Amino acid sequence: MKKNVVIGFLGTQLDSGKKRRWRPSIAVTQHGSFPIHRLELLYDRDFHRLAHKVKREIEDASPATEVLLQQVDLGDPWDFQEVYGALFDFARDYGFDEDREDYFVHLTTGTHVAQICWFLLTESRHIPAKLVQTSPPRRDDEDVTGNYNIVDLDLSRYDALQQRFDLIAEEYNALLKAGIETRNPGFNSLIERIELVATNSDAPLLLLGDTGTGKSELAERIYELKLQRRRVKGRLVHVNCATLKGERAMSSLFGHRRGAMGNGSSDRRGLLREADGGVLFLDEINELGIDEQAMILHAVETGRFLPLGSDHEITSRFQLIAGTNRNLGQLVSEGRFRPDLYARLNLWTFRLPSLPERREDIEPNIEFELNRSEKLLGSRVGFNGDAYARYLDFAISPATPWPGNFRDLSASVQRLCTLSPRARITLSLVEQEIDALERQWKSAEIDPDEALLSELIGETVDQIDPFDKVQLAHVIRTCRKSPTLSAAGRALFSASRKTKKSQNDADRLRKYLDKFGLSWSDVSEAD
Known part of the structure; x- marks a missing residue:
């Protein structure tokens, strides 16, 4: 049978017994259902006499309990850094023997700072112990030993809590997938990884993928997740870098002072300042010029940037999400993208697979588009049985290219819903849509x-x-x-x-x- 070992501070006020009979360091050893084989009593040198007095009284009241006095001197018992450091050193040097002993930390005694430090060291398993909290008797006629409660902070042992954590993780994954019950293993694994990174890191994210794979939508959902997890407070600023050219790009991104553009224009805040405290999504980041790339890198690393025409930097701290359908590594080798910015973005890179790579996800995405159509049109539209079979067969066929990826699929379902007679999509309408898609894709092909x-x-x-x-x-x-x-x-x-x-x-x-x-x-x- 393992021995029970309790570790705790000497209660400089409560253990003195000046105000009441109940004394926690003595009482904790007197519960028959919780035998204490050894009590490690931590005390400051200023309370040497009290510590030895309490030791004698415990040995008289509970002869089976060995009391070891551990002198831990604290200049300021309310200084978190000092207390945590002293207890950390104590734990590191203690030599815990979990095969032979069970450990408990007595939380009742010591300052509130000491109690917080005990909690942190126990929760992190630097001290492999449970917590024991004692309390005085509720009535004067009760046993003077009072009551005790034991709390195990090893969360892995609590199935209900673990299930709750799993449900929360599923909710976050569902948010990132817009509630779509996706089936592609690679995509689901990607979303799980993004969820972990988005909730635990504020480093830049790089989203890669062909046009129409959903980079913009995913960036918006990452922002929503960060907002829920309170990792951001500001807004999401979405910038299509392909629309920013020349001096206009500098002004739009970084703002300018009045007159800096040479036309007497007023001050402009700039998009980076608008993103302060939130998320800046730079879609098609490869379209930015080299100068803009350098200033973006400086802003990401320092939280500061210089508006056009200003002598003073502006502070703006945001998380950067970048999107592109280009190979940035190749652009770096061609001298068209800064290698230092690429290195900064490349910490967390996620490639979104194309629709042809996720054909098992086409059916749930059709259902998602039908639901979205209901919100847009104000009425529920459905497929006739033969029409749905024909459309699904065409959609998942390896011969169907879907060059615009999910953007093509979304537009196709929206057309079907809008043109459907009496809110039913017929086989004839599906055949017309398939024919229109094939002609559209053929005309767009460039040999x-x-x-x-x-x-x-x-x-x-x-x-x-x-x-x-x-x-x-x-x-x-x-x-x-x-x-x-x-x-x-x-x-x-x-x-x-x-x-x-x-x-x-x-x-x-x-x-x-x-x-x-x-x-x-x-x-x-x-x-």
Whole structure:
């Protein structure tokens, strides 16, 4: 059987017994249901006499209890840093033996600061103990030992609390997913990671993903989560960096003083100042110029920035969320994005998968869009059975590209809901929508070979066989890279020229181009 060991401060007032009979350090050892084998009594040298008196009285009242006096001198028992440091050192040097002993910290004695420090050290398991709180008898005729309560701060042992924590985590995950019951394991794991980072860190976040994958919506939900967790107090400022160009970008982001723009304009606060205490979402951050990137980095790291035309920096502390559909690492290598800003953003990077990568999430997203449509239109719209089967089959098919990702899906469902007769989406309406989507995606496709040939040949490109289009496009690109007709010919005929007696590559290339009505001057970019 393990021994019970209690650790606590000498009660300099209560244990003296001057005002009442109940004395906590003595009483804690006198509960038959809670035998104390050893009491570690911490005392200051100024109370040496009282400590030894209490020790003798405990040994008389409870002979089975060993009392060890531990001198811990405190210059100011109300100084948190001093008290915590002294108790931390005590715990570090104590030598706990959990296999043979159970430990309890007596919270009743000592200053409120000491009680807080005991709690923190116990909760963090620096002291592997439970808490014991004693109290005097409620009536004078009760047993002088009073009452005691034991609290175990090891939360892992409390299933109900753990379940509550799990439910809260699920609520936060649901918030980040807009309440959609997503099924994609990779995306769900990503959301769980974002939830942990968003609730525990204020470092910048970088959201990567193709257009339409939901970066802006996720940034808004991250802000809502931070607001709920009280990690931010200010507003969310959403900036589309693609709309900021030149001096206007500087003024919009950092503000300016009156007259700084050369037109007598009044002061402007700037978007960074508007985000003070909140979240600044820089969508398409790759569109910012190098100078703006440098100032953003300075503002993130120092919480200060300099408005245009000002001699004094402005303070603004915000959390940065950046979004982009570009490879920032590649832009860094091309000299178009600052490596120091990229390094700062790259601490927490999350790539949002495209809709084709999350086809199992299409069905719950259709339901989400139907619910959203109900709020917009004021009435509930539903699919007929055959219409839903046809639409879902098309939506989840590997042959359906969804180039605009969730933006395409959302627009498609909204069209169906708006055009549905009597709030029912019919099979005929679905077929029309599918046909419209396919025509829309086909017209938006840009074939680089087709574009190159159309530039030179015009509408007659439709008269060229697909096989010849690929070959001719390659020939044209080679010509544009070559300084002369002969050099282009040597590059194009490098294999076959070895088997020919006559190696007039320039003439062969000239004749090939002539078949399509083209000349060297038409296809060459050389001077």
